Amino acid sequence: MSAEVIYGKQLAEELRQEMKKEVSELHKHNIHPKLVVVIIGQDPASMSYVKGKQRASEKIGLDSELMELPESTSEKELLDLIDQLNQDQTVHGILVQLPLPNHIEDQKVIEAINPEKDVDGFHPINVGRLLTGQETFYPCTPYGIMVMLKRANITIEGKHVVIIGRSNLVGKPVGQLLLNENATVTHCHSRTKNLRDHTKQADILIVAAGKAGLISGDDIEEGTIVIDVGVNRVDGKLTGDVDFESASEKASHITPVPKGVGPMTITMLLHNTIKAAKRIHNHQ
Numbered sequence: 001m002s003a004e005v006i007y008g009k010q011l012a013e014e015l016r017q018e019m020k021k022e023v024s025e026l027h028k029h030n031i032h033p034k035l036v037v038v039i040i041g042q043d044p045a046s047m048s049y050v051k052g053k054q055r056a057s058e059k060i061g062l063d064s065e066l067m068e069l070p071e072s073t074s075e076k077e078l079l080d081l082i083d084q085l086n087q088d089q090t091v092h093g094i095l096v097q098l099p100l101p102n103h104i105e106d107q108k109v110i111e112a113i114n115p116e117k118d119v120d121g122f123h124p125i126n127v128g129r130l131l132t133g134q135e136t137f138y139p140c141t142p143y144g145i146m147v148m149l150k151r152a153n154i155t156i157e158g159k160h161v162v163i164i165g166r167s168n169l170v171g172k173p174v175g176q177l178l179l180n181e182n183a184t185v186t187h188c189h190s191r192t193k194n195l196r197d198h199t200k201q202a203d204i205l206i207v208a209a210g211k212a213g214l215i216s217g218d219d220i221e222e223g224t225i226v227i228d229v230g231v232n233r234v235d236g237k238l239t240g241d242v243d244f245e246s247a248s249e250k251a252s253h254i255t256p257v258p259k260g261v262g263p264m265t266i267t268m269l270l271h272n273t274i275k276a277a278k279r280i281h282n283h284q
């Protein structure tokens, strides 16, 4: 079997066209959704992601501001800035690019963001809402994965989904979203024994481990749906966690890297920013 490739990039473009129309409608009601992205330091990979977010925001007509702060920024300075952005009526979404330098505690920064402006969906309030099945900002990568599965007409209810990875950003929340939609979810991670025994049982395999080449065709059964969330740089090239060539011979569906999950992550960030603006302005 040769897998159907699910191109997040293509779906992302469709969705962004719709969002562009929605933003111009909001402008007519004097609502100008605005995203502020804060980046500390100059890590080249992080810089390239935030530039991508910036470009995508502008393309659909969002107001967007990139705040580039030096590596030497103190935790207090960052928290003060967040406080300012929380109070700024013109700002609807705040994203602080992770990872942060070692002298700043990620969780402290995440908790400082007003949950109503938390377009990443990382604030404990929003995490708790997701856990209890309430309406909230869903983290962008997990949300993007759900939209991709739906648009590919993949049924989630009753499926056995195996997730490799348990980060707060991807592994845990994607498991929660899938559980909320009645999947049976298994989480594997770095201490899991006999990983292949688990991956072979997956109807849907989500790989978010951050290890290039972790999964190959030998690790899955025929007909598995494979979602590759890896963003690894190997010899300067972006590659996922899955060996695409061997896995696509057995999978029924597979996402590539690049052009797979990544563009959907950015798209859901745009979606969350529009949603934040509508909520703050009490618009429908």
Ligand SMILES: Nc1nc(=O)c2c([nH]1)NC[C@@H]1CN(c3ccc(C(=O)N[C@@H](CCC(=O)O)C(=O)O)cc3)C=[N+]21
Binding pocket: 048, 049, 052, 095, 096, 097, 098, 099, 120, 140, 141, 231, 238, 257, 258, 259, 260, 261, 262, 263, 265, 266
């Ligand atoms: N607060 C926070 N929120 C995040 O959502 C967040 C973060 N920090 N830190 C880093 C990770 C990583 N991430 C990506 C987003 C888009 C692509 C993406 O669009 N990738 C393109 C290619 C981009 C390229 O070639 O460089 C693709 O896969 O086709 C990748 C990675 C968001 N993250």
